[in-house]
Amino acid sequence: xxKITQTQPGMFVQEKEAVTLDCTYDTSDQSYGLFWYKQPSxxxxxxxxYQGSYDEQNATEGRYSLNFQKARKSANLVISASQxxxxxxxxxxxxxxxxxxxxxxxxxxTVIP
Amino acid sequence: DxxxxxxxxxxxxxxxxxxxxxxxxxxxxxxMYWYQQKSSQxxxxxxxxxxxxxxxxxxTPDNFQSRRPNTxxxxxxxxxxxxxxAAMYLCxxxxxxxxxxxxxxxxxxxxxxx
Numbered sequence: 236x237x238k239i240t241q242t243q244p245g246m247f248v249q250e251k252e253a254v255t256l257d258c259t260y261d262t263s264d265q266s267y268g269l270f271w272y273k274q275p276s277x278x279x280x281x282x283x284x285y286q287g288s289y290d291e292q293n294a295t296e297g298r299y300s301l302n303f304q305k306a307r308k309s310a311n312l313v314i315s316a317s318q319x320x321x322x323x324x325x326x327x328x329x330x331x332x333x334x335x336x337x338x339x340x341x342x343x344x345t346v347i348p
Numbered sequence: 349d350x351x352x353x354x355x356x357x358x359x360x361x362x363x364x365x366x367x368x369x370x371x372x373x374x375x376x377x378x379x380m381y382w383y384q385q386k387s388s389q390x391x392x393x394x395x396x397x398x399x400x401x402x403x404x405x406x407x408t409p410d411n412f413q414s415r416r417p418n419t420x421x422x423x424x425x426x427x428x429x430x431x432x433x434a435a436m437y438l439c440x441x442x443x444x445x446x447x448x449x450x451x452x453x454x455x456x457x458x459x460x461x462x
Contacts, residue, residue, distance in 0.1 A: 280391070339390060
């Protein structure tokens with residue numbers, strides 16, 4: 236069975252500080268993709284960043300970076316210089332080569348002014 | 349702009365009364381997904397299409413069916429909605445059978461069952 240685990244139901248961060256959201260995964264696939272999505276209270280799912288299982292370098296997209304440790308099966312999201320608009324639910328997800336996507340339970344991030 | 353559209357945004361149906369949710373896309377993507385997301389929970393994959401190839405998740409109830417008449421449209425049919433089926437239903441698309449491609453999500457349809 237494929238499984239995504241996010242152990243932090245809620246996180247708080249001071250504005251302008253960095254925060255790390257944890258994600259571990261379990262799969263027997265050799266090829267897979269790891270994604271982070273943001274879901275504000277409005278409900279839309281917003282793609283943030285992607286890491287392929289064969290990528291050797293950690294992915295970065297602006298203020299978002301993904302700390303990929305394949306041997307530990309972890310794919311943590313780092314948000315630098317937090318902004319008030321970053322307050323939202325954050326989901327880690329995995330895509331299998333069969334096109335199935337599985338999501339973690341999410342982390343609610345609150346940015347404090 | 350190319351996008352994923354879901355109609356309606358809000359749907360109210362009665363217990364046991366069949367309901368259909370629709371999704372359309374202008375991205376010409378091969379893969380379309382339906383997810384169920386209950387309050388404060390992760391999206392749960394119900395099924396997906398790769399072109400016309402239907403792929404059902406093992407734990408998706410038989411009450412949920414889907415149709416994809418062409419590349420652009422995909423429908424979710426709930427044959428006999430129960431109170432437990434009240435949720436946000438998200439449609440998403442992806443461009444090819446490759447682990448590298450992100451999903452593009454529609455805004456969702458919030459289903460209420462009375």
